[in-house]
Amino acid sequence: MSDTNTAVGVRDTEPLTARLRDVGFWADWAAVVGLVVLVIVFFIATPTFLTVGNVEAMLVAAAILVVLAVGQTFVIATAGIDLSVASTMTLGAVMLGWASAHGWNIAAACVLAVLASGLVGLANGLLVAKGRITDFIVTLGTLSAASGAALVISDGKPVQVPSSFLLRLASGTIGPFGYAVLVAAVVAVIAHVVFFRTRFGVHLLATGGDKESARAMGVSTDGVKIAVYTISGVLAGLAAILLVARIGAAEPAANTAFLLNSVAAVVLGGVSLFGGRGTIIGPVVGALLLTALVNGLTLLGVSQFYQPLAVGIVVVLAALLTRFQR
Amino acid sequence: MSTDTPPTTRNQADSRRGGPPSGDALLNCEDVSKSFGSVRALADVSIWAHRGEVTALVGDNGAGKSTLVRCIAGVHRPDGGRIVFDGAKTNFHSPEDARRAGMETVHQTLALVPELTVWQNLFLNRERVRRFGPVAFLDRKGMQAESRTMLSRLAVNVPSARSRVGRLSGGQRQAVAISRAAGWGSKLVIMDEPTAALGVQETAKVEELIRTLRQDGMAVLLISHNFDQVMRLSNHVWVMRAGRLVGGRRTADTSGDELVAMITGTLTA
Numbered sequence: 001m002s003d004t005n006t007a008v009g010v011r012d013t014e015p016l017t018a019r020l021r022d023v024g025f026w027a028d029w030a031a032v033v034g035l036v037v038l039v040i041v042f043f044i045a046t047p048t049f050l051t052v053g054n055v056e057a058m059l060v061a062a063a064i065l066v067v068l069a070v071g072q073t074f075v076i077a078t079a080g081i082d083l084s085v086a087s088t089m090t091l092g093a094v095m096l097g098w099a100s101a102h103g104w105n106i107a108a109a110c111v112l113a114v115l116a117s118g119l120v121g122l123a124n125g126l127l128v129a130k131g132r133i134t135d136f137i138v139t140l141g142t143l144s145a146a147s148g149a150a151l152v153i154s155d156g157k158p159v160q161v162p163s164s165f166l167l168r169l170a171s172g173t174i175g176p177f178g179y180a181v182l183v184a185a186v187v188a189v190i191a192h193v194v195f196f197r198t199r200f201g202v203h204l205l206a207t208g209g210d211k212e213s214a215r216a217m218g219v220s221t222d223g224v225k226i227a228v229y230t231i232s233g234v235l236a237g238l239a240a241i242l243l244v245a246r247i248g249a250a251e252p253a254a255n256t257a258f259l260l261n262s263v264a265a266v267v268l269g270g271v272s273l274f275g276g277r278g279t280i281i282g283p284v285v286g287a288l289l290l291t292a293l294v295n296g297l298t299l300l301g302v303s304q305f306y307q308p309l310a311v312g313i314v315v316v317l318a319a320l321l322t323r324f325q326r
Numbered sequence: 327m328s329t330d331t332p333p334t335t336r337n338q339a340d341s342r343r344g345g346p347p348s349g350d351a352l353l354n355c356e357d358v359s360k361s362f363g364s365v366r367a368l369a370d371v372s373i374w375a376h377r378g379e380v381t382a383l384v385g386d387n388g389a390g391k392s393t394l395v396r397c398i399a400g401v402h403r404p405d406g407g408r409i410v411f412d413g414a415k416t417n418f419h420s421p422e423d424a425r426r427a428g429m430e431t432v433h434q435t436l437a438l439v440p441e442l443t444v445w446q447n448l449f450l451n452r453e454r455v456r457r458f459g460p461v462a463f464l465d466r467k468g469m470q471a472e473s474r475t476m477l478s479r480l481a482v483n484v485p486s487a488r489s490r491v492g493r494l495s496g497g498q499r500q501a502v503a504i505s506r507a508a509g510w511g512s513k514l515v516i517m518d519e520p521t522a523a524l525g526v527q528e529t530a531k532v533e534e535l536i537r538t539l540r541q542d543g544m545a546v547l548l549i550s551h552n553f554d555q556v557m558r559l560s561n562h563v564w565v566m567r568a569g570r571l572v573g574g575r576r577t578a579d580t581s582g583d584e585l586v587a588m589i590t591g592t593l594t595a
Contacts, residue, residue, distance in 0.1 A: 197463045199453045202446055209441035216437035217450045218422045276441030 023324040030321045031268045031285040034314070038289060042296035049296055056176055062291035063180040064089075064239045064246070068258055069265035069283040070191045071235035074228040076266050077195075078208040079275025080135035082232045084124060086259035087147035090252060092117035092240030094150040097159035097250025106163045113244075114237035120146050121233015125226035143259070150252040158251040166245035180242050187235065192280040204228060208275025257308075261290050264315040270322060277325070290314070343574035352377045352545045353398065353514055357407035360397055367393040370407065371571045373564045375514065380536060380546045382556040382577070385566035386589055391549050394566070395516055398547070399431045400424035412513060430507035434518040436499055440492030444484055445473035447491050448506045476509040477502075480535050497528025504535050508544065515539060516547045521555065533559055553582040565589055 019025045026033060042049040068085050075082040092113040099109035120142055127138040172179045195201040206214040207224040215221050239258075244250050267273065268289055269282025293314060294307050351374040360368040368390050375381040383391050397404045398411075400418030409416045411427060418424045421431065438447050449469045455462035473487035482501040484494065491499060500520060507515045517536070521529040536559055539546050550556050556563055557577060565572040565588040572588045587593035 193463075197466075199455060199462070199464065202442070202450070202453060202464070206439045206442060206446075206450055209439040213435065213437040213439050214450070216421070216433055216435075218420075218425070219451050272441075276439065 023321075027321045027324040028270055030270055030318050031282050031289055034268065034318070035285055035289040035292065038292050038296065042292070042299070046296070046299045049299055052176065054295070054299070056178065058288075058291050058295050059181045060178045060246075061295065062288050063178070063184040064242045065258065065261055065265060065287040065291060066184040066284050067187050067235050067239040067242065068262040069269070069287045070187055070280060071232035071239075072262040072266050073269070073271055073278055073280060073283045074191070074204065074231045075135075076208075076263075076271050076273060077275055077278040078204050078224060078228050079211070079273075080128065080208075080225065080228065081139065081263065081273070082121075082124065082229065083136065083139040083259060084120065084142040084146055085232060085236050085262050086255040086257075087143045087150065088117045088120045088233055088236040089240045089243060089258065090255050091120060091146040091150045091153075092237040093244050093250045094154045094159075094252050096240060096244050097161055098153055100161045100163065100250075101159050106165045109161075110241050113240045114234055117237030117240060118230055118234040121230040121236070122226065124233065125229030128229065129222035129225040147252070147254060154250065154252040156252055158249045160249050161244050162248075166241075166248070169242070170245040170248075180245070183238070183242065187238065188280055188284050195278075195280055200224075200227070205276055205278070208272075208277075210276070261287070261311070264311060264318075265290055267315055267322070268318045270325065272322065272325070286318075350377070351375065352412055353547070354410040355394070355398065355407065356410070358394065358397055358404045358409060359406035360393055360402055360404050367569050368397065368404070369569050371566070371569075372407075373571065373574065375545045375547050376562070377513070377545050378540055378543045379561040380540050380548055380559050382548045382550060382560035382563045383566065384550065384553070384556060384563060384585060384589060385572075388568075389566040389589075390569040391566055392518065393569075395431070395518065395547065395549060398424075399429060399516055425510075425512075428511065428513040429516070430510065430512040430514070431516045432500075432503045432507045432518065432520060434522070436503040438491050438499055438503055441490065443488050443490055444477075444494075444502055445470045445487040447502060448473045448476060448487075448509065450506075452510070476505050480505050480508065480538050482535070483531070495528065496524050497531055500524065500528070500532050501535060504532070504539075508539055508542075512544065514545045514547060516549075518549045519551065520548070521550075521552065529555075553585055556585070557582055567591055 039050070048054055068089065072082055072085055095116040096109045096113040099112045100106065104112070124138055124142055127133050128135050131138070169179050174182060203214065203219045204224050206219055207221045211221050265286035266283045268286030269279065269284070271278030271282060290311060293310055297307055297310060298304075353375040355371060355373050357370040357372055358368055359366070359370055371390070371394055373381075373383070373394075383394070385391050393402065396402045398409060400421045400423050403419075411429065416424070416427065418427070439450065442450070454465040454469050456465050470487050477484055477487065480501065482498075482505055484498050484502060491502060494502065504515070504517070504520070520536070521532050524532060533555065536546055536548070548556070548560060560577045562574060563577055563580060563585060564574045565585060567589060575584070584593065
């Protein structure tokens with residue numbers, strides 16, 4: 001806090017060369033820089049990496065993670081964490097399969113999936129805000145409860161979901177972009193607008209930055225907490241639809257990788273785990289980076305076993321970098 | 327104080343308080359009491375504050391200053407007595423109510439969010455929006471421009487309304503918090519130890535801000551442990567001890583020594 005006037009003034013107007021020497025600049029842009037480096041390295045190693053077909057495939061593969069990471073960003077920006085995103089998505093997928101198997105039409109089944117996931121999110125929010133239980137514990141509980149419920153409802157078996165709508169969602173394109181990619185893009189754009197152009201966005205960053213101050217100014221911090229967890233749940237439901245469309249079936253699988261990767265994408269995206277700071281574009285690029293990393297390693301013929309190792313190293317390095325954020 | 331007090335006693339009481347409350351006191355607390363369980367935090371405290379004056383509230387730790395201020399600002403509801411603000415008896419259920427009535431508090435913690443920018447903090451929970459049907463977008467340009475006006479009115483030296491509060495110095499943060507309190511058509515600004523964490527130069531700047539508020543006709547209620555500051559800034563001083571009002575003085579008619587004696591109890595008004 002010893003910044004003098006002049007030091008603050010200089011920082012706002014410093015030239016690009018000075019900024020490039022500032023470690024804080026790299027910390028803020030870790031995901032983008034990482035993605036660019038990764039793309040160059042993989043392109044040199046295996047030129048097929050940058051073919052139109054592979055880029056399209058990567059974007060489709062990243063769509064679900066992008067949707068989950070956006071939801072996770074809302075929560076983490078309020079200094080919370082949603083460990084239940086992946087199992088909430090699984091529950092949504094299983095509900096979709098259940099409804100489809102019971103003869104619901106596909107639109108109603110999709111609505112049910114989003115509703116069920118949204119309710120899990122709402123429960124998270126209420127327990128955190130009104131029950132005064134730590135975010136970590138609440139969502140650890142719902143992680144287990146939601147995946148348990150998914151197993152009970154599905155009886156542990158996958159359900160085929162034959163639907164021309166879901167088939168089109170998985171394979172249809174507008175221009176070079178698959179529908180799933182467009183859905184993820186729309187989610188990201190709306191989330192960005194909510195974050196930076198609405199009162200809710202300011203209030204959620206205020207809640208994450210300093211809850212007591214926000215409350216002293218009359219911000220409903222409980223309302224914000226409930227809202228962000230509900231948003232995360234609803235987006236997990238949307239991701240469930242994309243997931244079922246992609247694999248053509250509703251599976252009660254654990255999907256642990258989606259949980260870890262959603263948190264990893266947010267950390268890579270420069271969102272502070274202490275809350276109050278964050279962007280939407282950062283975690284979106286973070287999700288793309290993680291997908292590109294796995295894709296590139298696969299193209300290079302690296303064993304699948306090395307992929308979680310690589311992801312882990314990248315995330316910890318990114319977290320180290322965020323210590324230097326300004 | 328009973329209503330059938332003989333005139334002579336009344337005059338003695340007035341002299342103990344540094345004169346009677348003239349009719350135009352902006353804030354008038356009459357026999358305010360507050361208990362927490364069996365603890366009597368405030369017992370029949372009566373003070374007043376005028377427009378265009380700095381009114382200081384002094385006393386040792388636990389004397390009840392903060393409790394009184396919280397009762398005034400709507401954080402606590404007094405058990406007894408009444409508080410008249412701007413000609414009307416108050417019935418605040420929350421600090422929001424007090425704020426709407428024109429009463430702003432600068433908290434000791436400042437209640438700023440370091441991660442947000444200066445303009446976001448100035449407009450926190452009072453953001454201006456433009457409506458487009460069902461959705462409302464922040465009027466960022468408008469709020470940034472208004473922030474510059476708010477800061478310049480008090481001649482606050484902040485690099486930019488768009489800089490993050492976490493990157494400001496302690497004095498600059500205090501100035502932002504004061505600008506926010508003064509910037510909403512408020513009539514009374516309550517400040518709890520505004521310079522406790524500041525260096526000499528920054529303290530001087532904040533004191534200058536407080537003088538500006540007074541010149542603008544605002545009433546300032548100042549809690550301070552710093553007697554020099556109270557003597558420099560205030561027009562009137564109230565002294566509290568153990569939940570009671572010891573007495574009041576016009577600052578011009580008292581001295582730091584007398585205030586210390588009143589606070590410690592060696593001088594009973």
